[in-house]
Amino acid sequence: MTKRPLGLVAAGLVLLTPVAASAQSPAPVREITKIAGEVYRFRNNFHYSVFAVTPAGIIVTDPINAEAALKRVEAMDFDLLVPGHGPVGRKEHVRLFREFMEDLRGEVLTHARAGRSLDEVKQLVKLPKYEKWGAYKEWFPLNVEGMYRHVQMHRRGNP
Numbered sequence: 001m002t003k004r005p006l007g008l009v010a011a012g013l014v015l016l017t018p019v020a021a022s023a024q025s026p027a028p029v030r031e032i033t034k035i036a037g038e039v040y041r042f043r044n045n046f047h048y049s050v051f052a053v054t055p056a057g058i059i060v061t062d063p064i065n066a067e068a069a070l071k072r073v074e075a076m077d078f079d080l081l082v083p084g085h086g087p088v089g090r091k092e093h094v095r096l097f098r099e100f101m102e103d104l105r106g107e108v109l110t111h112a113r114a115g116r117s118l119d120e121v122k123q124l125v126k127l128p129k130y131e132k133w134g135a136y137k138e139w140f141p142l143n144v145e146g147m148y149r150h151v152q153m154h155r156r157g158n159p
Helices: 004-016 065-075 091-113 120-124 137-152
Strands: 030-036 039-044 047-054 058-059
Touching: 047 065, 065 091, 091 137, 120 137
Parallel strands: none
Antiparallel strands: 030 039, 039 047, 047 058
């Protein structure tokens, strides 16, 4: 018995599949990966975050509403920060990152409310206060783009 004819039949079926079927959205990618102990990383398409299983319950961060999640983390009593991205840090780093997110959101929202396009906003938004942060130049345009999309999706009309 040979597998070759089956392969040709499968290839033929792929070629005969209507183009519209290939235009369908791919299935969402969701996964959970154990990091260490009872700390896990979860993925929902392009959103990643972490959760920890404790005797008191499960602590979950919110990958969609990062500012609210950062405020909740900032209110916790801890010494060591092990983020889903970036180096290990301290509680102070949560505050600094929250302030960055708030500053970024404020600048992007101002330009979005003025009707500016994503390309214009990427050229206009500058946060020199954070320029010395590692990988700022490489990541800042992506941060602006992500915040612009978030703001456009969730903002109310202009005041």
